[in-house]
Amino acid sequence: MSEEQKPVTNIKTPMRLEYRYSAGIATSRFLHGIAQGKIIGQRCPSCRKVYVPPRGSCPRCAVATEEEVELSDKGTITTYAIVRVPSENIDVPLPFASVHVLLDGADLPMFSVVQECPLEKIRMGMRVQAVWVPKEQLGPTLQSIRYFKPIDEPDVPADQLRETV
């Protein structure tokens, strides 16, 4: 095949687009709370569910959520996965457990990781608490919560978690 007949399979097309992102009103309130070591959710005026992190809306009722609710940093694992695949974006040593944590008072579990616990001990219903970065390092980012660790409280029965699993 002559050079001209060969398909061009590689060209370099530098592309750069910059965005000035805004988290939105509700998520900004949440992130400002995180910077102060507080977890702020929002309650739906219609179905009364509490969402965290809040996005300013109830996806079930399609109404705006405005009432703010400060939540505990303790919660219950509703489901988990043992991660053994490396990712450049995560600095937690492998293997680790990614979890859904239903914070006390919330109706939507939030995503995090669990540490300070042998992986085989992690289970649905297990009680955990947030481990925060030192106070001077708190910022408007979920990285202010380093991970969740087990606490010495009895498990929550599975049927109490059914709606949020």
Place this chain on the structure above:
Amino acid sequence: MRDVAIVSFAQAPNRRRELRNEVEILMPVVQQAVARSGIARPFDFTCSGSSDFLQGQPFAFVMALDAAGAWPPIAESHVEMDGAWALYEAWVKIQAGQAETALVYAFGKSSPGDLPEVLATQLDPYVMAPLWPDSVSLAALQARAWLEKTGKSERDLAEIAVRARRDAKANPNATVSGDFEIAKLLAKPYIAAPLRAHDCAPVCDGAVAVVLAAGDRARAVCKRPAWIRGIDHRIEPHALGMRDLTVSNSSRIAGEKAGVGKGKVDVAELHAPFTHQEPILREALGIGADVKINPSGGALCANPMMTAGLIRIGEAATRIWDGSAQRAVAHATSGPCLQQNLVCVLEGE
């Protein structure tokens, strides 16, 4: 063909930089449109238009579902187009007998990025996009060709901007409005000659929602439904050099198919994001000098991406509802230099 009408319309104020997220912008708009429609959720069909490239967030349209209420799960579709094309899909769905009512919405948050650059990504990725021709520069190529062909002047273009901004004074949602002097506008620098700032639509964020209903369902909830008597959309080749940029053949054909010329047109909402595109569209659609153009101020005063076309349809429907028009034409465009065009003819009872 089934009778299908627009029975409700709502839009967000078109701000230059929204700090709310897309759901926070959209939700009050959807709620208003739903409340005004008098039709209770769930709708038989929901369809939306948006583009993730604008706000730089993937799958933004999925997050936007929070505003529509997808619980219990709903029949939903999305187009990576202006919401006017989402309305077309909903209209087809109702024509096919698969729905009696439909919620159509669109949103566009362009402010996080550099819009003219972002729009360059819709061009051919091998031979055009790497050269980064921004959307204003491409429109300027079209404007130059049109000025040369018609013998019109930059002053003629400025007159269009002045009229649009004056009309927009009555539109509380407009981004730009007011009384402007042509001489002062012409004294401003070019953005891309022959286009100055007043020739180009302002970059802004926005959201829009409309409700469609078929036949008696529309009559039951709306005193004077805006019936869709014709709707068609056409697209032209991707390569700009293939087209005569001084005319809009896709608009002409869509206008013929939609039946624009079948009766007297009282008002036309033309989606022209650049001044020179308005006369191109008027000619293509056969809109005479007696027809009121863009009483809302049009896209030159508020052009939220992905929503401005559907807003044209909503504005035209409003003229039918309030009785100021018996027959209205709405037009939506997408792509560089009027590449894709949709034309919709609305009539009162």
